[in-house]
Amino acid sequence: MGDDVLLQIEGISKEFPGVKALDDVDLTIRKGMVHALVGENGAGKSTLIKILAGVYNRDAGEIIFEKRPVIIHSPADSLGLGIKVVFQELALIPHMTVAENVFLESFPLKKNKVIDWETMSKKTAEILLSIGLSINPKDKVYKLTVSQQQMVEIARALSHEAKLIVMDEPTSALTPKEIKFLFDVLRKLKTLDIGILYVTHKLEEVFELCDRVTVLRDGKLISSNNINETNTDEVVKDMVGRSIKTLFPRTHTGKGNVVLRVENLSTEKKLKDVTLTVHAGEVIGIFGLLGAGRTELAKAIFGLDAITSGKILIDGHELKVGSTSHSTKMGLGLLTEDRKEEGLVLQMSVAQNITLPSIREFSSFGVIRRKLEARHANEFVQKLRIKTPSLRQKVMFLSGGNQQKVLLARWLMKKLKVIILDEPTRGIDVGAKAEIHRLIDELAKAGLAVIVMTSEMPELLGVSDHIVVMSNGRVTGGFEKNSATQESILAAAIA
Amino acid sequence: MGILGQIKRERIFGKLVLFNEIILVVVLIIISIAISIGTPKFYSTTNILNILRDSSMAIIAGIGMTMLLITGEVDLSIGSLVAFVGVVTMDIINRTMNVGLGVLAGMGLGAVVGLVNGLVRTKLKVNSLIGTIAMMMILRGMVYIYSIAAIQNYHQLGAFYEIGNGYVGFMPIPIVIMLVLYFVFLFIVTRSVMGRHLYATGGNYTAAKISGIKVDNLKLLTFMMTSILASISGIILVSRMNSGQPNAGVGFELSVIAGVILGGTSLGGGEGTLIGTLIGVLILRIINNGIIILRWNQDLQIVISGIVIIIAVYIDSMRKVARAKIITT
């Protein structure tokens, strides 16, 4: 082991119920180097850094920091060692000043135990200056831009004399100029002999900034090379590498008329001029990496979020902006990304959740006809093979896959024209995934226009007739099923 | 996490809910027995009718409060509203010599207050707990401005007296009113589309919205129903007291909420039953009644209500913690 090795991870494994997030992963980080960690969503990157941060405990393997084996049980342990992880959700107290946030764990004190504001301000300014920043230490953090807030976190790390700084997807909310600034700062940190682990999916950044790149896929270590010994194509191949087995039955054919047309849709925060056309019986897969704007698009089309410009037309009729009840009336359905938070009413039963938007069809004069409701709900439980001891089982007790099916059943029952599925198989085991893909196929067969938002390449390629790629709120690519390759899709996604 | 695990958990939890109502009934019975051991007066028909009649106001208001809590909101202004309605109703009847007009005025006032509470919540986005506490103060101030002194009964109209004190056969009228309203709303909450919408809105606001439910309008309507029902309680009260007292209803919202929460309605929304509310309110009323006929200090009533609220909320939060554990596994 060389003198400059800062962190050595050997054989780390971590398992969650049903998923092996990390499987025997090794990693070596050297002082004064920027080491990139790349992989698709679900590859295991965030699990690994959470273990380093002390948020998760490893199941197996060793962590050797500065040549000594260490155990990291808690965030305090991690910080104590000199490891600082800068997560995407910045860990700052918004209404406190920059200086306070930097020194929150231990304020510099005067002799009588009172806070020494001057020293604190001065030291903060010094640290900030050392990384090239001239923010006023007395400014409140919530007033800063995301880029500046990131810098405050880095400053905090420096105030604790951090030895290893982990940056988790740092650039998803930054402008190109800010990204350049971040890179300058990181390069400065290198000269201080600090080791940096740079976790990202943006390969152009990897090749611009980093010295070494490690690729994870499905929890396993695939490759680890010096930057000058590899190139983008090879890294992409390593990231994506599985063969696309056609587990995706495709029985639907032929598209019908245009059902949904989105024209020049923009929202305040993310979306810029999005145009989309979907036909009946067609499955459109929308691909994008973190922060591309897929969920924002889903919500905007459905009316959950406000639109600043653009139109949405269903069967030629314009949709009332921002009205979810109008959207449902017009035949639009949305399966949200976070099914628990936004989709299911956990305390209600399977039957009740399935019939929620359609309840009026099972009622006369406002009174629910329970037998009718139960009969129809049961129909879908059977059709979708939802595993539940009874229709009256509260949805909170179902497994993730079955909960997803309940949501699908809800929209299937509604006889929709358009259905938007946002990450429909996230967190679901392989078997249930295949079933849901089968159902998507059936939806299309039944004549619906289906939009599937996903960040999983195999799913995308298997399920879609037409692929749309998004990046930074814009549409950056469109592919027909046959002419799409993983590489070209990924290229469009990081454009 | 196979089917067996699922079934076991459903049994435990499903039982906990049913469990809740059974436990309540058991508690009710035990307390009743305890009191009647203390004094045989408890079991007389007169006393039981008294209990029911006294409970009727809290139960009627409790219907509205339950529905409101199910949607995830609360209304602490009903105590002041009750006083205001009493004063206004009596005054209008005095001036117009028309009971119907007075009752309509009272209920109309309730509707307006409910509307305001609802708008403060849905349009101004003010948390309903704080907003209705503020309304409680505003209404109390307004009552005193309307009339500092109690408004006496100058009209002496029979119909008015009957509302609070009359009988239909052997049943006191307040109980009849309560039963009618109770069963109507029981049907609405358990069997109607609106009832389903209430639970969905409180259980998961966004999911309800996505399903096409007009969530804000529903909350607004529920606030109004709560206030209108509370105003009916106020009308019954003013009839029984035979004068419109500006200081009436102090602490009323507390006893109603305590009963509702005791009955299993969750503060978080999405859960609760009218049956639970009925039993919860009855338990508290029986305790109060017991305190009176056992000749204990009456002020214990308010102390006990306060303690009950704390215990009930504690149990509620325990349930939430247990549920959260299940969801995250």
Add this chain to the structure above:
Amino acid sequence: MEQKIENNRISIIRRIFGVSEFGLLVSLVIIFTFFSISSKYFFTVKNISNILGQISLPLIAAVGFSILLISGEVDISIGSLQAVVALPLLIIMNATGSFLLGVLAALLLGATIGIINGLLVTKLKINSLITTLGMYYTLRGTVYLITKKVAIADDSGSEIFFLIGNGKLYHFLPYSAILMFVILLFFIYIMKNTTYGRRIYAVGGNAEVARVMGINVEKIKFSAFILCSTLASMSAILLASRLGSANHLAGQGFEFQVVAAVILGGVSLSGGIGTLLGAFVGVFIIGIIQNGLGMMNVYTMWQLIITGSIIIMAVAIDELKKRHE
């Protein structure tokens, strides 16, 4: 370098008070001027000294309440506390003739209630709003029980007891106001310049982040509950002095006045935001409004209405602010 120049341009008042409090101070001046014009008795030495005396009660309680609110919790039982804490004060004073013993007993009771509230919220994890609501009624009921709704008059003949709430220094500055300023300045200093004070802001600002930074969130909140009740007890002692008795109706509506004043003063319901100075201005404004309205012969009932409306307005504005950030 540019930033340093900017700092010097910002006026001193703004630097000391912060932008939101600046707006408050302006409102204060405006209201003050309005009442001075409306009634010739308003801007007199006697009236100002009255106002100072009047606001000393809610302000002392508001200091503790604000600290608790900044830490992210509430205690709406402080009104009932006013009545309950006066009981040991009067009872022991009447029995022993010693003001000091009575005060100690009162403060002890107050602190104990704070401990109970703190435990219920931090250990049993019960929502503080509802817990203290329950406490609000429990304490009030207990007062009714013990006093049988009859006020306990002061038989002790203790002069200090009378002076503390009613006496004035040089016929101008009420002793209670002196106490108020001492407490205010002391806690302003603590909140601004000690690790403890800053941790309270951190916990209220984002408890999870604070926890990750090694701050014992529960301990901080627990201490805040004790502070709130103890300071509210001091107000109670002053109130008892003014009334000359332990009254079962004391403090009714007090908690809501304090809440309104403090929110008006910029302390946010969500925690982590606001200053004691702002709370002071808020209490002062409401105190002036009440005093001024009294001069204009407006009924006390209107105060309830106005306070309620202020609460709604202040919270609505607070919500708007939140949505804009």
